[in-house]
Amino acid sequence: MPEIIIEQNKDIINYINMLKLPYSEALCNHMVNMISGIIATEGSKNVSSIYSKLTCNRDRSCGSRFLGEYKWNNEYVDYKRINHSLDVVRSNVDEGSIGFLIIDDSLSKKDKSTKKIEGLDYHHSHSDGKTMWSHCVVTSHYKISDYSLPQNYKLYLRKNFFSNKAKKYFKNKQELAMQLIDEFMPVTETTYLLVDAWYTSGKLMLHALRRGYHTIGRIKSNRVIYPGGIKTSVKEFSKYISKDETSLVTAGYDTYYVYKYEGKINDLENAIILFCWSKSDLSDEPVFILSTDISLTTSEILSYYQNRWDIEVSYRYLKNSLGFDEYQVESLISIKRFWSMVFMTYTFLELFRVSKKKTLKLQNLGETIGYFRGQYLVSIAKFAYDCAVKGISVDTVITKLGVVA
Numbered sequence: 001m002p003e004i005i006i007e008q009n010k011d012i013i014n015y016i017n018m019l020k021l022p023y024s025e026a027l028c029n030h031m032v033n034m035i036s037g038i039i040a041t042e043g044s045k046n047v048s049s050i051y052s053k054l055t056c057n058r059d060r061s062c063g064s065r066f067l068g069e070y071k072w073n074n075e076y077v078d079y080k081r082i083n084h085s086l087d088v089v090r091s092n093v094d095e096g097s098i099g100f101l102i103i104d105d106s107l108s109k110k111d112k113s114t115k116k117i118e119g120l121d122y123h124h125s126h127s128d129g130k131t132m133w134s135h136c137v138v139t140s141h142y143k144i145s146d147y148s149l150p151q152n153y154k155l156y157l158r159k160n161f162f163s164n165k166a167k168k169y170f171k172n173k174q175e176l177a178m179q180l181i182d183e184f185m186p187v188t189e190t191t192y193l194l195v196d197a198w199y200t201s202g203k204l205m206l207h208a209l210r211r212g213y214h215t216i217g218r219i220k221s222n223r224v225i226y227p228g229g230i231k232t233s234v235k236e237f238s239k240y241i242s243k244d245e246t247s248l249v250t251a252g253y254d255t256y257y258v259y260k261y262e263g264k265i266n267d268l269e270n271a272i273i274l275f276c277w278s279k280s281d282l283s284d285e286p287v288f289i290l291s292t293d294i295s296l297t298t299s300e301i302l303s304y305y306q307n308r309w310d311i312e313v314s315y316r317y318l319k320n321s322l323g324f325d326e327y328q329v330e331s332l333i334s335i336k337r338f339w340s341m342v343f344m345t346y347t348f349l350e351l352f353r354v355s356k357k358k359t360l361k362l363q364n365l366g367e368t369i370g371y372f373r374g375q376y377l378v379s380i381a382k383f384a385y386d387c388a389v390k391g392i393s394v395d396t397v398i399t400k401l402g403v404v405a
Contacts, residue, residue, distance in 0.1 A: 006379045008032055009372065015348045019080045023072055030066040031077075034341040035348060038322055039369055040376040045323025047338075067334040074333075074340040081340075082151055083185075085347050089147050090187040092354075099144035099191040100304065101184050101213065102311040103177045103199055105156065107134040108325035118332045121158045135325075135335070138173055140180040141311040144187065146354045148310045150318075150346045152180055153339055155332070174199065178207045192216055192293070194308040202267020205292055214293035216305050221288065224266040225273060234288045237261075238275050243282055246275075251302035257282060258298050270294060274301060314346070317365045322346060 012035050016028050037050030047063035107125050109132050110117060122131040140151035154176040159166040171179070177199055184191075193208045195217035205215040221235035238259075246257040259275040274289040291301045318324035322345055327338045346365070353368040362368045380401065387397045 006376070006383055009036055009375060011352060012036055012348065015351070019077075019084050021077065021080060027066075027070060027072055030063075030070070031341065031344070034063070034066070035345045036376075038342060038345045039349070039372045041323070042373070045326045046328050050323075064329065064334070067329055067337045068331055072337075074337045077340050078152060078343065081344050081347055085149050085351060086142075086185055086187050088351055089142075089144060089149070093145040093147070093187065095188055096190075097145050097188050098304075099142060099186055099188055100194050100307045100310075101151075101181070101186070101191055102141040102143060102194045102308050103138065103180055104141075104196055104308075104311050104315075105136055105138040105173055105198070106315050106319075107132055107136055108319075108327075109134045110325075117330050118335070119155060119157050119161060121161070123156075136173070137339075138176040138180065139311070139314075140184060141314050142184070143307045143310045146357065147350065148314070149350050150314055150343050152183060153343065154179060155336065174201055174204050177204060181208055181211055181213070186212075192304055194305060194311075196308070200290055205268065209292060214291065216289065216291045216293070216301055217308075218305075219273065219288045219290045223273075223288065223290075225261060226264045227261065234261075234273060234275065238286050238288075241275060241282070243280065246277070246282070247298065249298050249302060251299060252306050254278075254302075254306075256302065258302070260298055262294060265290070268292065272296070272301065274298060276302070317369075318342060318346060321366065321369055 008029075009032075012032050016031050016035075021028060021031075033051060037052075038045060041049050043049075047067065051063045107123055109125070110120055112133050114120065114133075119135055120133060121136075123134050123136040124130070125132045125134070136156040137153050138156055139153045142149045142151050154171075156173050156176060157170070159170045162169045177195075181193065181204075191213050193205075193213045193215045195204075195215065197218045197220045200215065200217040200219045205217075208215050219234065222233050224231060225234055225237060226232075227237060241259045243257065246259045249256050249258045256276040256278060257280060258277075261273045261275065263270065265271050265273065272291045272294050274291075276287045276289060278284050289301060289305055296304070315324075322342050324339065324342050327335055329335055329338060349365055349368045349372075353362045353365065356362060360371060362371060383401075384397055387400075
C-alpha cells in the first residue's frame with residue numbers, strides 16, 4: 001500500500017463500511033482513496049491524479065492494478081451501492097411519495113487516437129448533431145422527495161464487437177433500458193418512468209407497464225395517432241389546432257399552451273398526448289409529451305415530466321465534476337470499474353447532502369463537492385503544519401504533496 005499523506009475522510013470511510021462489502025480492508029481502502037480522490041481532484045481525473053490526492057505514490061500502476069487486476073466484482077459493488085441507497089431512501093421518505101425512474105443514454109467521447117480502448121465506436125451525438133468516437137452508456141436515475149440518485153449503467157456495444165456471438169450477447173439500447181427497468185426496486189407504491197423521445201417505443205412502455213410503471217415521455221413528431229378514427233401524425237394534426245382549443249398550463253416556472261389528445265396511438269390502445277407550445281400564437285414548434293396514465297391531469301403530466309431534467313443534471317456532474325469520461329484505462333473491465341467508483345462517489349455525495357440538509361444547508365451536488373474540497377484543503381494545512389512541527393523541510397512537503405512550488 002502507498003504511504004497515506006492526507007488523513008482519510010471519516011464520512012467516506014463510514015459510507016464504505018455501511019455497504020458491508022465482502023472484501024479485504026486493503027481493497028476497501030482503495031475504494032475510499034478513489035472516492036476521496038475523485039471528489040478532491042479538480043481538472044483532469046486520470047488514475048494517477050486521483051491517487052496523488054491522498055498518497056505520495058505518483059505511479060499510476062497502484063490505481064491501475066485496483067481497476068484492472070485486483071479481485072473484486074464491480075457489478076456486485078454496484079448492487080450493494082444501489083440497495084444501500086434505496087434502504088436509506090425508504091427510511092426517510094413518506095410511503096405516499098411519488099418516485100421517478102429516469103432512463104437515458106450519454107456518450108463518453110474520446111479522441112480518435114485512442115484506438116486501443118476497448119468498445120469504442122462511432123455513436124450519434126444528439127448535442128453535436130453528428131457521430132462521435134465514443135462509448136455509449138445507458139443509465140438509470142431515481143428521483144424521489146429530496147433525493148436524486150444515480151442507479152445503474154449499461155454499456156451499449158455494437159453487434160460487431162461480439163463477432164459470431166452477437167446473437168447471444170448483443171443488446172440494443174431499448175433492451176438495455178428494459179434491463180435497467182427490471183433491476184430497479186422502487187421504495188414506494190407509485191413510480192413513473194420518465195424518458196426522452198428515443199425511449200418511448202411501444203415495446204418499452206408495455207414492458208414498463210408489466211413492471212407496474214406508467215411512462216411519461218417526449219415523442220417524435222412522426223408518431224401516429226387516430227383522432228376521430230383518422231390516421232395521422234402528431235405533427236400534421238398540430239397544424240389544425242387553434243389557440244381556442246388549448247389551455248394555459250403552468251408547470252414549475254414554465255407556462256405552456258396545451259392541447260390534450262386522448263385515444264389510440266401506434267402500439268397503445270389508449271394514452272394521453274399533450275401538444276405544448278410556448279408562444280401564445282402557437283407559432284413555435286410544439287413539443288409532444290405522452291403519458292400512459294390517463295388519470296393524470298395536464299398539469300400533473302407536465303410537472304412530473306420536468307423531473308426528467310435530473311438525469312441531464314446528473315450527466316453534467318458526472319462528467320464535469322466527477323470525471324466520468326476522463327478514464328485512460330483500456331480494458332472494459334477497468335473502464336466499468338472506474339465508472340462503478342464514479343457512481344459510488346455520486347451516490348455518497350447525494351446521500352451526504354440530504355442527510356446534512358438542515359445543518360450544512362447544501363443545496364446541490366456542486367455545493368457538496370465544494371464542501372469536501374474545503375475539507376481536503378484543511379487536511380493539507382494540517383499535514384503541512386505537522387511537517388513543520390517535525391522539522392520537515394518545505395521542499396520535502398511540496399514533493400510529498402506532488403505540487404509545483
